[in-house]
Amino acid sequence: MKSLKDKTVLITGGASGIGKLMGQLVLQKGAKLIIWDINPHNIEQTMADLSGYGKVAAYQVDVSLPEQIRATAAMVKQQHGIVDVLINNAGIVVGKYFHEHTYQDIGKTMDINADAPMYVTLEFLPGMLAQNSGHICNIASSGGLISNPKMSVYVASKWSVIGWSDSLRIEMQQLKKNVGVTTVMPYYINTGMFDGVRSVIPILKPEKVARKVIRAIEQNRIFLGMPWSIHFVRFSQGIMPVRLFDWFVGGVLGIYKTMEHFKGRKQ
Template sequence: MNLQGKRVLITGGSSGIGYAIAEAMLAKGARLVITGRRADVLQQAKEKLRPSGFIEAVAADVGTEEGRKATLAFALEKLGGLDVLINNAGGVRAGRLEDTSEAEIRAMIEVDLVAPIFLTRSALPALRASGDALVVNVTSGIALVAAPFYASYAGVKAGLAKFGESLRREMKGEGVHVLTVYPGATDTPMMNSNRAGPELGFVRESASAVAEAVLDGIQNDAFEVIRGGETRSKMIALNREDPAALDKRFLDLKPALAEAVRHHSAL
């Protein structure tokens, strides 16, 4: 896809990966609407990005029906249609499952899975009318290789990945492509409360590096973008061929990992 002039909606676009994707897309000539829950942070992001091209912002919570309606209505009004929807907004709460509250689990389900499904569903008429449209679902590397203490998060992100795979096949031949992105540990505000480092497998890369890979995937009509390099590729292969070996590796890391991620929360 050539992004010049494309009309793009990015959820969670005020910081982290969403902001980096917005910045990269503006450089390619796209016209953007970004959304987020925090009006002050969103406004700051808009002002920083404005010199790079056309951008508008709407403060809304896509985890709610009202927020999704407001977001899509605003985007269609400001852009005059929609060519690209990037489902990037997300939340995480790590820790042992029995120590994770029902409210925290439901928040992850609503923001990380329900919101992208319903927002995409509502946006499909506009995307189909484009004739050359794209849905990008930002999931997580944990959807491919699930780590302990991320059971709920892994579940919803894997659900989003399979939603995208199914939708890609459903939309085949109808002018709507679907790309699934699997970031690894990324240096974003969402990771601020995670104390796990490279010794535990959390090697962080910049949000701009992820955004660059996403744009490369978009421009080459890729099906997926997987970050983490050769290390992640080997883990994916081992998880498929000898999952018990990976279980053993995680068993050895469990005490240190439990302590490092028990306060990891961004909801």
């Protein structure tokens, strides 16, 4: 998708963090923006902040609830027609040892991080297929490649997204459809979601992440890893014995201790 001008872009989790930043960027490129978010205050503020950049519509929706996804998608299609670009960005993290999770913690994390991107895509992909044009961008995580303590369920959800997202890309190729799929795998981003994380590897700046994601969509990139070294994770896992990989990633880079002081976003 070389140009976003006059395209309709829908971003889940679009009223805060990189979702909001990506929204501003697509508006500046001449796109029409549709925001899905669960937080009414953030929606109101984002509408006020972004309406000066172009056409913005917003819907309050809990993407952990399939019926809300279905009903809101029906409204979007009726009021705005086909969505040209879908960015599945909404996500949550619990941040504690697995045995401390409740059924609700597990269910909610998987509902929002793993299932919702598939449900939302299921609603808008048929329109893209009908016009033989579109793009789906799934915001996964480097946690979808590297196991990490106090992130087990989050990691499970993001492994799921990466596997599904790239399978979808190959399906579009097999069907000879002009629908691109980009899978994004960023390290920790400084948006508040991972407050308290301590890392030797620099935590990513949200503005830079947002710019790179939008550029990746325009360039129809298959994978976007941030920092670039993320792309070597699978190679390292393939050539290193597990204990050696654990020593390097956990001991030398300190990845396995990054969540020790996790606080998360204040509600």
